[in-house]
Amino acid sequence: MTKIITAENIEEAAECIRRGGTVVFPTETVYGLGADAMNDDALRAIYTAKGRPSDNPLIVHIADKGDVYKLSSDVNENAKKLIDKFFPGSLTVIMKKSPIVGGVVTAGLDTVAVRMPSNPIAAELIRRSGCYIAAPSANLSGSPSPTVLRHVVDDMDGRVDYIIDGGNCDIGLESTVVDVSGDVPEILRPGKTTYEELKQILPDIIINDAILKETDTPKSPGTKYTHYSPKADVTVVVGSKENVRKVIQNKISVTPNCGVLTYKGGSYPGVFTTDAGDNMQQYAANLFYSLRLFDENGVEVVFAEFADEGGIGLAVKNRLFKSAGHKVIYADD
Structure with missing residues (x-):
């Protein structure tokens, strides 16, 4: 006990x-x-x-x-x-x-x-x-x-x-x-x-x-095997806010029981959303909590907004990409 x-x-x-x-x-x-x-x-x-x-x-x-x-x-x-x-x-x-x-x-x-x-x-x-x-x-x-x-x-x-x-x-x-x-x-x-x-x-x-990337060589704790993954299936959408929103709007229109992890605010009517914060430090602090929140609310598919930024943004990107099994859409391409 x-x-x-x-x-x-x-x-x-x-x-x-x-x-x-x-x-x-x-x-x-x-x-x-x-x-x-x-x-x-x-x-x-x-x-x-x-x-x-x-x-x-x-x-x-x-x-x-x-x-x-x-x-x-x-x-x-x-x-x-x-x-x-x-x-x-x-x-x-x-x-x-x-x-x-x-x-x-x-x-x-x-x-x-x-x-x-x-x-x-x-x-x-x-x-x-x-x-x-x-x-x-x-x-x-x-x-x-x-x-x-x-x-x-x-x-x-x-x-x-x-x-x-x-x-x-x-x-x-x-x-x-x-x-x-x-x-x-x-x-x-x-x-x-x-x-x-x-x-x-x-x-x-x-x-x-x-x-x-994926790795099979465990030189460091926490760098081998699947990591950071909720039960929900995660896809990361990277790019400018406008283009990211367009991609996600198209995806949620044809995806049942989905949710969105927003960055720097945003609204997607009809789906469960939670915001990661206004900067990468807040995104880092909220990421794992947010991923578990989707599971608690029965969300099966998550689309996560992300913008490439320096500093702790590299760490957020590392964890987020791993949580998605490296399923990433580049909205600006």
Whole structure:
């Protein structure tokens, strides 16, 4: 049976982690499903709860920057620059793992993914438990990541020991993942920490080609298998507002039981709509919540408005395209 608590009872959750249990906790990005990163049985419980394949690595969460040097055998200059600038925060750094890191948390890779969350509840849980906490997003594998408590409960009630209610997550998308284990630093998953920000620190950083494509190589947590998909069938429509609206109007006229995810407002009479916001930061915060909202309202087909913009827009595009299985219409073509 799952127990739902608040931060006032965080010691219960910390004790659960110490004894090898599973705890869902809030972070600034999305809710995470955590267990002791050094306990292989506890890690297997994460995979079981999510229905997640065990060849998909997990991110190890820490509460002290110095722990990086215990988890990695090679904290190189690129890693140090990123850690100094962006820890704590929504950045995960991939480095060569140290001997203390086992094969379950890394899915057999020779690297480890490390993040230091800024959310105070997450940080306190890590500190109180005395453990490194491995945690993917707290959703059933393949579904949109949860950013509010009720979506955590929908997926994880009865599957985990504890859920900590921390309210709504601020960012709404998972962390940026950067691999610094090779000669050239590489963004494997975009997030709130943007390419533009990273390039100021590491001028030679590149973006992995697979970010907007399907991939079978799990170099990074959260980049393998179907991701972020609601039960509804999603199609993304990209372009100017006027052309996007024309395409979607034509589609909904011949598509039963459909809905529209609008961007910067808009009305489609007769169909269920929800708005992603007025800028890409709001789109990021609302995306996963909105995708689940369509399912809750019985919508079977979703058309999502999108406009190519920089910054966190790359992360929104990555998640949105994956949720649609890369079904994309370019309205301006």
